[in-house]
Amino acid sequence: xxxxxxxxxxxxxxxxxxxxxxxxxxxxxxxxxxxxxxxxxxxxxxxxxxxxxxxxxxxxxxxxxxxxxxxxxxxxxxxxxxxxxxxxxxxxxxxxxxxxxxxxxxxxxxxxxxxxxxxxxxxxxxxxxxxxxxxxxxxxxxxxxxxxxxxxxxxxxxxxxxxxxxxxxxxxxxxxxxxxxxxxxxxxxxxxxxxxxxxxxxxxxxxxxxxxxxxxxxxxxxxxxxxxxxxxxxxxxxxxxxxxxxxxxxxxxxxxxxxxxxxxxxxxxxxxxxxxxxxxxxxxxxxxxxxxxxxxxxxxxxxxxxxxxxxxxxxxxxxxxxxxxxxxxxxxxxxxxxxxxxxxxxxxxxxxxxxxxxxxxxxxxxxxxxxxxxxxxxxxxxxxxxxxxxxxxxxxxxxxxxxxxxxxxxxxxxxxxxxxxxxxxxxxxxxxxxxxxxxxxxxxxxxxxxxxxxxxxxxxxxxx
Amino acid sequence: xxxxxxxxxxxxxxxxxxxxxxxxxxxxxxxxxxxxxxxxxxxxxxxxxxxxxxxxxxxxxxxxxxxxxxxxxxxxxxxxxxxxxxxxxxxxxxxxxxxxxxxxxxxxxxxxxxxxxxxxxxxxxxxxxxxxxxxxxxxxxxxxxxxxxxxxxxxxxxxxxxxxxxxxxxxxxxxxxxxxxxxxxxxxxxxxxxxxxxxxxxxxxxxxxxxxxxxxxxxxxxxxxxxxxxxxxxxxxxxxxxxxxxxxxxxxxxxxxxxxxxxxxxxxxxxxxxxxxxxxxxxxxxxxxxxxxxxxxxxxxxxxxxxxxxxxxxxxxxxxxxxxxxxxxxxxxxxxxxxxxxxxxxxxxxxxxxxxxxxxxxxxxxxxxxxxxxxxxxxxxxxxxxxxxxxxxxxxxxxxxxxxxxxxxxxxxxxxxxxxxxxxxxxxxxxxxxxxxxxxxx
Numbered sequence: 001x002x003x004x005x006x007x008x009x010x011x012x013x014x015x016x017x018x019x020x021x022x023x024x025x026x027x028x029x030x031x032x033x034x035x036x037x038x039x040x041x042x043x044x045x046x047x048x049x050x051x052x053x054x055x056x057x058x059x060x061x062x063x064x065x066x067x068x069x070x071x072x073x074x075x076x077x078x079x080x081x082x083x084x085x086x087x088x089x090x091x092x093x094x095x096x097x098x099x100x101x102x103x104x105x106x107x108x109x110x111x112x113x114x115x116x117x118x119x120x121x122x123x124x125x126x127x128x129x130x131x132x133x134x135x136x137x138x139x140x141x142x143x144x145x146x147x148x149x150x151x152x153x154x155x156x157x158x159x160x161x162x163x164x165x166x167x168x169x170x171x172x173x174x175x176x177x178x179x180x181x182x183x184x185x186x187x188x189x190x191x192x193x194x195x196x197x198x199x200x201x202x203x204x205x206x207x208x209x210x211x212x213x214x215x216x217x218x219x220x221x222x223x224x225x226x227x228x229x230x231x232x233x234x235x236x237x238x239x240x241x242x243x244x245x246x247x248x249x250x251x252x253x254x255x256x257x258x259x260x261x262x263x264x265x266x267x268x269x270x271x272x273x274x275x276x277x278x279x280x281x282x283x284x285x286x287x288x289x290x291x292x293x294x295x296x297x298x299x300x301x302x303x304x305x306x307x308x309x310x311x312x313x314x315x316x317x318x319x320x321x322x323x324x325x326x327x328x329x330x331x332x333x334x335x336x337x338x339x340x341x342x343x344x345x346x347x348x349x350x351x352x353x354x355x356x357x358x359x360x361x362x363x364x365x366x367x368x369x370x371x372x373x374x375x376x377x378x379x380x381x382x383x384x385x386x387x388x389x390x391x392x393x394x395x396x397x398x399x400x401x402x403x404x405x406x407x408x409x410x411x412x413x414x415x416x417x418x419x420x421x422x423x424x425x426x427x428x429x430x431x432x433x434x435x436x437x438x439x440x441x442x443x444x445x446x447x448x449x450x451x452x453x454x455x456x457x458x459x460x461x462x463x464x
Numbered sequence: 465x466x467x468x469x470x471x472x473x474x475x476x477x478x479x480x481x482x483x484x485x486x487x488x489x490x491x492x493x494x495x496x497x498x499x500x501x502x503x504x505x506x507x508x509x510x511x512x513x514x515x516x517x518x519x520x521x522x523x524x525x526x527x528x529x530x531x532x533x534x535x536x537x538x539x540x541x542x543x544x545x546x547x548x549x550x551x552x553x554x555x556x557x558x559x560x561x562x563x564x565x566x567x568x569x570x571x572x573x574x575x576x577x578x579x580x581x582x583x584x585x586x587x588x589x590x591x592x593x594x595x596x597x598x599x600x601x602x603x604x605x606x607x608x609x610x611x612x613x614x615x616x617x618x619x620x621x622x623x624x625x626x627x628x629x630x631x632x633x634x635x636x637x638x639x640x641x642x643x644x645x646x647x648x649x650x651x652x653x654x655x656x657x658x659x660x661x662x663x664x665x666x667x668x669x670x671x672x673x674x675x676x677x678x679x680x681x682x683x684x685x686x687x688x689x690x691x692x693x694x695x696x697x698x699x700x701x702x703x704x705x706x707x708x709x710x711x712x713x714x715x716x717x718x719x720x721x722x723x724x725x726x727x728x729x730x731x732x733x734x735x736x737x738x739x740x741x742x743x744x745x746x747x748x749x750x751x752x753x754x755x756x757x758x759x760x761x762x763x764x765x766x767x768x769x770x771x772x773x774x775x776x777x778x779x780x781x782x783x784x785x786x787x788x789x790x791x792x793x794x795x796x797x798x799x800x801x802x803x804x805x806x807x808x809x810x811x812x813x814x815x816x817x818x819x820x821x822x823x824x825x826x827x828x829x830x831x832x833x834x835x836x837x838x839x840x841x842x843x844x845x846x847x848x849x850x851x852x853x854x855x856x857x858x859x860x861x862x863x864x865x866x867x868x869x870x871x872x873x874x875x876x877x878x879x880x881x882x883x884x885x886x887x888x889x890x891x892x893x894x895x896x897x898x899x900x901x902x903x904x905x906x
Contacts, residue, residue, distance in 0.1 A: 124772070125772050125773070125774060125775060125777075125778050126772065126773045126774075127643055127773050127774035127775070127777075128774065128775055155772075156772070334803065334804070334807070335803060336585065336802070336803050340581065343885075343889065344584065344585065344588045344885075345588070345882075368772075369770075369771055369772040369773070370769065370770070372769075373769075375865070376810065376865050379865035379866050380807075380810075380865070382866055383859065383860070383865075383866050383867060383868040384868065388866070428865055428866075429864065429865050429866075430810060430813040430814055430816065430817060430863065430864070430865045431813060431816040431817050431823075431863065431864075432817065433817060449781070450781040450782055450783055450818070451783075453751075453779055453781050454751065454781055454783045454787065457751055457752050460752070460755075461755075
């Protein structure tokens with residue numbers, strides 16, 4: 001079959017899957033975080049994953065250098081995996097009888113990394129519209145949910161996983177309200193099975209700064225001008241939120257009193273209510289200094305939980321961000337400064353400046369095909385002033401805290417899900433090889449599109 | 465618009481390079497005490513590189529500075545040859561002559577834009593030389609040009625005249641225009657298939673052969689004892705003149721291609737007509753025909769892992785550059801971008817993880833290998849006595865994710881100096897913060 005044929009079939013399959021997921025979603029729309037027993041998983045039906053009962057397996061990684069992210073490093077210790085959780089961790093931990101023993105001599109154990117903004121499962125081949133599902137048409141789309149379209153067998157997921165990324169926020173984009181993201185564990189046979197948070201955040205986008213990027217034939221830096229129409233859009237959102245609150249009052253009043261007229265179903269308001277009730281944060285794409293200040297005031301006035309995304313001029317408003325307690329998810333560092341006068345290294349030093357001011361920062365791939373590069377964005381920021389330990393936190397515990405899952409992931413601690421990455425060196429380094437990966441205590445298959453194609457064509461041999 | 469660009473360029477120049485910093489060194493400099501990665505002659509753990517008059521005079525330990533020569537202390541840092549980008553489109557006022565499918569006469573060397581701030585971006589990533597190319601809109605595009613990233617110098621001074629003359633070819637989706645929406649009433653351009661792309665290239669080389677034969681016949685006739693009174697020369701054809709250079713071996717092909725089949729067929733055309741393919745560009749399916757490429761002596765200039773942006777890039781694998789290098793193919797990592805150009809060293813480092821290359825091998829992919837591809841390895845690409853003094857200084861080993869380019873030097877002149885830039889920024893911020901301060905660029 002041709003490559004094109006294969007992809008067309010894959011796309012058809014994906015479409016069928018998405019439509020099945022959509023109908024399943026009708027039934028389970030407000031199901032909330034999919035709990036699967038234990039810290040997501042031990043013995044529940046959802047935990048069975050082909051391997052059948054793999055969750056129940058007891059394993060111990062021994063003689064390994066433990067980098068727990070929270071707490072002190074252990075030069076040589078043991079991690080016990082039981083029931084999908086970290087059952088024991090430290091220097092003097094005994095190996096349970098019958099456990100599979102993994103000798104970690106010469107290796108380091110890290111918590112799996114978390115990508116705070118990705119397109120995994122929504123964008124397969126960016127230039128082929130049939131495989132792109134992250135950007136709905138129109139401006140106001142709070143009703144669309146990333147989880148319901150995630151292609152769980154995306155070729156990009158195993159590649160990211162085999163580089164130590166074990167969870168990712170999958171975000172919709174475009175328009176003003178882009179939709180609802182989900183937080184996925186990067187292991188599972190269906191989209192719902194992968195969901196750690198089906199409704200992670202409501203995505204709002206303020207205008208970009210222009211400039212930046214620098215793709216093919218780019219290099220027009222300086223053409224970017226600081227756009228400041230964010231406040232206008234925020235005013236529009238305030239009106240929309242007020243309407244949703246008013247709708248809720250009418251709806252609830254009518255539910256209690258049959259004499260009152262029943263308001264017509266309002267899809268937008270219904271979809272906004274979980275955000276307005278604090279059931280999820282707003283994740284606001286905001287870029288310029290003035291818009292950042294406006295957005296800080298906006299979330300304060302509206303009483304919203306908030307995460308800011310992008311925040312290219314955050315270094316100019318770091319104090320205010322810190323004072324407001326709003327965490328920041330950096331966009332891809334594979335970008336030029338949108339405003340040239342900010343300096344050639346603005347994108348690189350931004351995270352360091354904000355972290356020093358007390359802002360909680362996290363990195364993102366902002367990609368699907370390069371989601372595997374998450375650690376390198378953190379390392380790049382470290383080259384330009386971010387403390388190296390903070391860089392590691394910004395791809396592990398910080399995103400876990402930002403998205404409310406620090407009770408189960410983001411660090412290697414007893415009782416947390418066993419999301420463990422064994423690496424032969426510093427996990428943020430380009431040359432480091434990831435040796436083994438566990439997600440919820442299940443060891444992952446590290447083969448992927450790269451390795452499959454390579455192995456296939458290695459067999460070709462020379463025909464010359 | 466033009467005004468804005470010019471203004472911004474001025475501001476940028478003022479911000480990045482204090483007046484006179486760029487050329488004050490007179491082409492002479494001594495970079496001392498760094499870990500010197502020569503690329504071709506090993507590593508000197510604590511070494512010096514002396515450039516005098518733009519040329520490397522000494523690489524070794526305890527080199528003394530001649531009187532008046534600026535000394536840069538690189539203790540704790542890494543000193544390497546300037547990075548070379550084998551395929552990009554920066555510093556051009558135009559990229560594609562897309563109105564026609566065959567445009568070998570469109571020479572990007574005639575539209576060099578020395579004011580493109582992408583040159584500064586390149587410098588900030590240690591890049592000192594680029595092969596800046598015609599785009600991929602046409603099966604036969606235009607001539608490309610090799611320039612140095614000498615920000616602030618006029619375009620004529622950027623051109624590297626020693627480089628091999630190259631011509632851009634392109635295959636696949638871009639020349640098919642399969643990803644473009646036609647405007648109402650707009651006809652689909654020929655070719656719209658890979659069949660057509662191959663056929664049109666064959667047609668043009670047949671025409672070039674015929675054109676050369678016409679001229680040969682004319683010259684013979686003109687040189688005869690009694691030339692005919694009505695003898696007239698053939699019409700001069702600027703397109704075919706360029707293809708004739710290819711057929712005479714005076715110019716080489718740089719061919720944008722992705723798929724195995726289209727590349728193999730372009731190799732058949734090269735055999736049929738006797739022109740040289742220096743390099744396939746992007747070539748995401750190169751690993752599928754690695755043995756064929758090696759046997760034909762064709763290099764590849766590729767991304768490390770930027771893929772899946774279109775159908776023909778959907779089978780790209782991050783292992784490719786390393787795999788092909790290990791097969792004996794001359795591989796370079798290119799940027800094709802005014803952004804990726806400042807992290808070519810990061811991309812090269814990925815081949816250690818995905819291809820098993822050593823640090824030294826990975827560094828070759830952005831230094832000596834592109835220099836060989838461009839035919840300039842006699843003068844650049846490594847730190848050797850007699851080569852041009854193009855040097856980058858990095859804060860950590862260039863193959864580390866934590867590294868940063870701190871200084872970029874071309875022919876002994878400093879074109880990018882991060883320490884000076886940061887110092888200036890701090891002073892400016894302090895001034896702005898001071899009571900009654902005048903403000904400044906933060």
